[in-house]
Amino acid sequence: MAKTKKKTRGATAQEMGDSQRSISVSEFFTKNRHLLGFDSPRKAMLTCVKEAVDNALDASEEAHILPEVHIILEVVADAKGHKPSAAQAKRFRVTVIDYGPGIVRQQIPKIFAKLLYGSKFHRLRMSRGQQGIGISAAGMYGQLTTGKPVKIISRTSAKNQAHYFEVQIDTKKNEPRILEKKQIEWENHRGTQVTIELEGRYVKGRSSIDEYVEQTAIANPHVKITYDPPDGERRVFERTHNELPEQPREIKPHPYGIEFGMLLKMMHDTKSHWLSGFLKSDFSRISGPLADHICKEAGLSPKKRPRDIHGEPAEKLYRVLQATKIMAPSTNCLSPIGEKAILYGLYQQIKGDFYTAVTRPPAVYRGNPFVIEAGLAFGRGSGDDQKKKRKKTIDGPLAEGEGKDTQRELARIIRYANRVPLLFQMSGCATTKAVLDTAWRNYGVSQSRGALPQGPMVIFVHMASVWVPFTSESKEAIADYDEIKKQIKLALQECGRRLGIFLKRRDRAKSEFRRRNVFELYIKEVVDSCNRLKGGKLPVKKLTKQLTEIAEKVTGGTKTDEILGKTGAGPEGLPSSIIVTEEGVEGDIPLMAGDTIELPLGDAPPQAPGAEEPESVSPEIEKAKPKPKKKAKSKAVKKKKKPAPKAKKKAVKEKAAKKKAKKKPAPKKKKKSLPAKRKKK
Ligand SMILES: Nc1ncnc2c1ncn2[C@@H]1O[C@H](COP(=O)(O)OP(=O)(O)OP(=O)(O)O)[C@@H](O)[C@H]1O
Numbered sequence: 001m002a003k004t005k006k007k008t009r010g011a012t013a014q015e016m017g018d019s020q021r022s023i024s025v026s027e028f029f030t031k032n033r034h035l036l037g038f039d040s041p042r043k044a045m046l047t048c049v050k051e052a053v054d055n056a057l058d059a060s061e062e063a064h065i066l067p068e069v070h071i072i073l074e075v076v077a078d079a080k081g082h083k084p085s086a087a088q089a090k091r092f093r094v095t096v097i098d099y100g101p102g103i104v105r106q107q108i109p110k111i112f113a114k115l116l117y118g119s120k121f122h123r124l125r126m127s128r129g130q131q132g133i134g135i136s137a138a139g140m141y142g143q144l145t146t147g148k149p150v151k152i153i154s155r156t157s158a159k160n161q162a163h164y165f166e167v168q169i170d171t172k173k174n175e176p177r178i179l180e181k182k183q184i185e186w187e188n189h190r191g192t193q194v195t196i197e198l199e200g201r202y203v204k205g206r207s208s209i210d211e212y213v214e215q216t217a218i219a220n221p222h223v224k225i226t227y228d229p230p231d232g233e234r235r236v237f238e239r240t241h242n243e244l245p246e247q248p249r250e251i252k253p254h255p256y257g258i259e260f261g262m263l264l265k266m267m268h269d270t271k272s273h274w275l276s277g278f279l280k281s282d283f284s285r286i287s288g289p290l291a292d293h294i295c296k297e298a299g300l301s302p303k304k305r306p307r308d309i310h311g312e313p314a315e316k317l318y319r320v321l322q323a324t325k326i327m328a329p330s331t332n333c334l335s336p337i338g339e340k341a342i343l344y345g346l347y348q349q350i351k352g353d354f355y356t357a358v359t360r361p362p363a364v365y366r367g368n369p370f371v372i373e374a375g376l377a378f379g380r381g382s383g384d385d386q387k388k389k390r391k392k393t394i395d396g397p398l399a400e401g402e403g404k405d406t407q408r409e410l411a412r413i414i415r416y417a418n419r420v421p422l423l424f425q426m427s428g429c430a431t432t433k434a435v436l437d438t439a440w441r442n443y444g445v446s447q448s449r450g451a452l453p454q455g456p457m458v459i460f461v462h463m464a465s466v467w468v469p470f471t472s473e474s475k476e477a478i479a480d481y482d483e484i485k486k487q488i489k490l491a492l493q494e495c496g497r498r499l500g501i502f503l504k505r506r507d508r509a510k511s512e513f514r515r516r517n518v519f520e521l522y523i524k525e526v527v528d529s530c531n532r533l534k535g536g537k538l539p540v541k542k543l544t545k546q547l548t549e550i551a552e553k554v555t556g557g558t559k560t561d562e563i564l565g566k567t568g569a570g571p572e573g574l575p576s577s578i579i580v581t582e583e584g585v586e587g588d589i590p591l592m593a594g595d596t597i598e599l600p601l602g603d604a605p606p607q608a609p610g611a612e613e614p615e616s617v618s619p620e621i622e623k624a625k626p627k628p629k630k631k632a633k634s635k636a637v638k639k640k641k642k643p644a645p646k647a648k649k650k651a652v653k654e655k656a657a658k659k660k661a662k663k664k665p666a667p668k669k670k671k672k673s674l675p676a677k678r679k680k681k
């Protein structure tokens with residue numbers, strides 16, 4: 001007898017209904033931790049540092065305190081007490097200390113152990129964080145991989161005691177579980193310290209924590225960062241600008257670009273009783289008379305209750321709002337880095353021959369104001385160590401988007417959103433797409449079709465906005481909105497145009513200079529021969545001078561010297577640019593208010609009027625402070641000390657004499673002290 005197969009029955013609606021229940025946000029993100037940037041141990045550790053540092057900088061700036069952060073990465077010993085090397089270790093302890101405003105005791109558990117809890121989500125104001133998920137997600141990752149709680153110390157002022165907490169997240173309820181809380185003695189009189197133990201990997205090279213710290217220093221010259229990597233020496237990124245950036249203001253949404261559903265929600269939630277009052281108080285750039293005009297156009301009474309407007313009248317109101325001419329949103333909610341600071345940051349951190357920076361005027365996407373800034377560093381700089389450094393980086397582990405082919409060096413893009421470096425998902429970012437879409441060949445840089453431009457070039461792009469449209473919650477790439485891409489392209493085109501001018505001028509000047517050197521080689525021969533013919537009666541000096549002048553004139557005159565950076569003049573037609581040559585620096589090195597850079601030729605450091613001393617609240621860091629990093633600037637000036645060839649010396653002497661005659665006031669720029677120094681020789 002054939003066996004009858006037992007048929008399985010499908011689930012009934014009742015059974016399915018029994019298994020349906022809500023999912024807590026923490027359960028969801030535990031399963032989908034890759035959405036928050038915690039996919040691999042290497043990336044997870046970087047995300048953890050990034051979230052803590054972003055919060056520290058945001059909080060300090062909001063409290064008008066010059067930010068200072070201390071990042072400590074330590075290898076955790078295994079059960080037997082054995083500590084592997086940093087490269088081999090799989091478990092780390094990440095500690096980030098700030099000297100900002102601190103956090104009130106009651107808020108600590110929720111901030112560090114409840115997802116979607118924060119102060120920045122509901123407001124329209126530029127800040128690094130926006131979602132209210134960052135630091136609690138980092139803590140949750142630590143808890144998931146090591147089972148250890150997040151440890152927090154926070155103190156709001158010297159008068160108050162410091163509080164110590166150990167918290168974990170109850171993922172089922174998305175609520176904090178407090179394991180320990182007490183008052184403790186803490187050497188810092190204000191600030192927050194967060195420690196997370198996690199499974200991680202420490203690597204160097206591209207997309208590493210080291211790179212994140214370096215790039216943060218470029219875009220945040222007002223921040224002091226002390227970084228203790230797990231394997232090496234402490235690195236201190238000194239503050240190079242002693243003033244806080246202009247503080248962004250909070251704004252209301254602008255009617256342009258706002259979605260219909262959003263308008264309905266706003267009308268439901270508003271505290272205003274009248275429609276005209278709602279339009280005036282809940283949107284930016286709508287005045288009383290304009291609100292009345294909009295109501296009239298939409299055929300609605302200004303005194304109607306906003307909650308009661310639904311269906312067709314609501315849709316009509318939405319259409320009228322979009323069609324009415326309304327002033328562009330105010331941009332005091334943004335705090336761009338500024339051309340000077342970008343130029344300064346690039347010049348300090350990246351060696352090159354040419355630097356430029358552009359800040360675009362504000363624009364709007366989906367009703368959100370934003371500003372795009374771009375910068376460019378081109379060339380290898382003059383130091384050998386730079387080449388070594390580059391090689392080392394190339395030998396290191398490769399990140400996404402990096403090629404193994406070192407022959408055909410591609411430009412490197414450094415991307416920022418609200419001053420935070422973006423290190424992953426490069427190909428999916430609007431910034432990369434805009435770089436690829438820009439025709440770099442027009443500016444004398446080679447570029448294969450659909451590829452990045454080639455050459456020793458670093459491209460800097462920053463988007464500052466009240467809401468950066470990230471492609472995912474991990475905040476790694478900017479979404480491809482047409483308005484945003486257009487602005488990035490315009491900024492890049494301006495940088496490219498300036499680079500093109502620089503490259504053309506440099507090539508032309510180089511060939512003229514070579515020609516002049518050839519002429520000058522023969523001048524002595526010609527003069528000696530003429531003198532012999534004249535029986536030694538020729539005024540040798542006069543003739544040499546005349547011939548040298550002719551050689552100079554036919555090889556571009558003083559223009560050639562200027563282009564090659566052999567004179568004190570700034571680069572012509574290249575605003576916000578610096579040119580570095582073997583002979584010195586041309587262009588204004590921005591000395592910003594409160595700068596503390598050292599001038600290598602013995603000049604007194606420039607002190608801007610009214611510059612404040614930074615608040616020092618970390619005695620322990622101050623004590624251990626190593627010497628600041630050698631600056632690119634001193635390298636360039638060191639080169640100047642080499643004995644110059646005869647012809648060059650002469651040109652410089654003449655220039656110095658001319659300058660003396662003109663009796664210019666004492667120059668600020670260090671390059672201007674070059675002729676004086678040479679004259680002494
Ligand atoms: N070091 C700190 N000092 C003071 N306040 C802090 C600090 N760290 C976090 N906070 C507060 O905790 C809140 C939550 O931080 P969290 O990183 O989780 O979210 P967020 O910064 O608002 O947004 P995002 O998820 O984009 O980072 C912040 O909004 C801030 O108000």
Ligand SMILES: [Mg+2]
Nearest residue numbers: 055129134135
């Ligand atoms: Mg945050």
